[in-house]
Amino acid sequence: MALLSVRDLRTAFPSAAGPLPVVDGVSFDLSKGEVLALVGESGSGKSMTALSTLRLVPKPGRVVSGSVKLDGEELLDLPVTEMRRIRGGRISMIFQEPMTCLNPVVRVGAQVVEALQLHESINAADARARARELFVEVGIPDPDERLDAHPHQLSGGLKQRVMIAMALSTRPEILIADEPTTALDVTVQAQILALLRDLQKKRDAAILLITHDLGIVNELADRVAVMYAGRLVEVASRVELLSDPRHPYTQGLLRSIPALSPPGAPLPEIPGVVPSPDQWPKGCRFSTRCTKRFEPCDDVFPEETAPSEGRRLFCHAEEGGAS
């Protein structure tokens, strides 16, 4: 059984024209110790999917329907107090901007101690010793000094490490990492990616990684789910997805990365823009930009197919309708 099992998840925001979906029927499994990347551009619904699983969708948005099961237990029906114990307990989260979860006026050591004491009965001295161990584990130099630092005294990379230490403090089974390195410089990003990879292996934790960057997917993920306009378009292993993408959107995304383009040639583009939720096409969401579009794409959302063992694909063209 999957550790986390999401089925037909729908999340929407109210609007004058009725509820606007931002996540529209997303299903996936996350196994124990697995790194699953949710990949997409802005407006794809990847972050909202992650927030929905933790019931943290910002108001007035809400999860409309679907199911999110942790070890078989339905999280969407859980009383609020129990849900709070799961958040930051069995499932914890790290964000792009560490200051979204660090308090600027409290010393970082005290914040980790507080997180520890919130989830287990542990005295202050033991909690501080644990916080120090965590700082060492996430590679913070001079941990004793840094425990007493305020967030603003730390560099961006160190703040990110503190946030990771805090997220790991309760030994979560699942870590949700939402663009964890996007705000960092590339040399610091490489350090944090290496750290996350080591920690994941050592602790055998599952990671739900939210990112727009296929390079980061390659560095961390085992499996990849590509999202476009609120829906999944393709799910495959990291190697399969990067070496043999099947959905025209995934193919376009990979081709438009400048590093891959031979010098001198124009970059292959995906024409047009991501439609906003009130302009989503009736059929395949990508149909307005797809070069392989044909009749059924406009009106009917493609059924899920399995091009090979373990792969999932939502595309009329690849079903055999056109070649």
Add this chain to the structure above:
Amino acid sequence: MSDETLLDVRGLQTWYPIKQGMMRRTTGWIQAATDVGFSIAPGETLALVGESGCGKSTVGRSILRLESAQKGEVLFEGRDLLKLDDDALRAARQHVQIIFQDPMASLDPRMRIRDQIAEGMQSFGIGANEKERTERVAAMLERVQLDASAMDRYPHEFSGGQRQRICIARALAVEPRLLVCDESVSALDVSIQAQILNLLREIQEELGLSYLFITHDLSVVKYLAHQVAVMYLGKIVEQGPTARIFESPAHPYTEGLLAAIPSIDPARRGGAPPVLGDVPSPSDPPPGCHFHTRCPVVMDRCRSEAPRLLEIESGAARCFLRES
């Protein structure tokens, strides 16, 4: 490199004072840019790259005199922009335009696109009357692949990529010869970024414009730039033709920067981070070579002695290892 030069920056220094206390006394300096020099030929792109705090944006802004440089020369078509009086500077700015990362911050939300593009044209005397200017606005919008009808709409009606196209149209409308692009594609999704990069390249080929392309993203550089200058903590540490920089970087920092880019080749992953630690503060850069605190091949003398920018076979590098 071409013999002709459009922009020649020499010995540029821009430091910001750190003021403290009631008397606002200057207690130190943020050394944003020190002894920066490079040149750009007509029709060429020079990419100024580096991580946050390296001073790349300060250099771009100092060239346009949006920041005041303390030292150096910015020779544009032979005239030093740093020495121009206000009137002459205003006139010169027609030929040096800038495009920022966030188009929403540089577009007026309450002004129609038509008026925003025509405003600059009018102040530089382009177009004899309103009809001619409107025709040119339409032509510029079409040049950036927007419909001419966009001119009667407002910025909020467009997506991020479309707004960046509008900023490009506005810059082009005054017939610039140099376009400073400060992280102009960094906030865009990769599929939109590809569209804007292609557009910038087409425009360059068509109009013979030069670009100073300021970015932290080396993969974008590879696609667009002819020459690259890499900055670290206020100084250029390496410069040279793009292909040479990518194939055989001559400075350990450039090498680390290139190695740190996550690859999308599924056969390659899991390498050790090439550069450790964080960028030190530009208000208190390390003595000697600024990079010595993070350099994987640091030597004793690097800790006390600052290397000069040494000419190498193709370009220049600020590293003792390149001494022959």
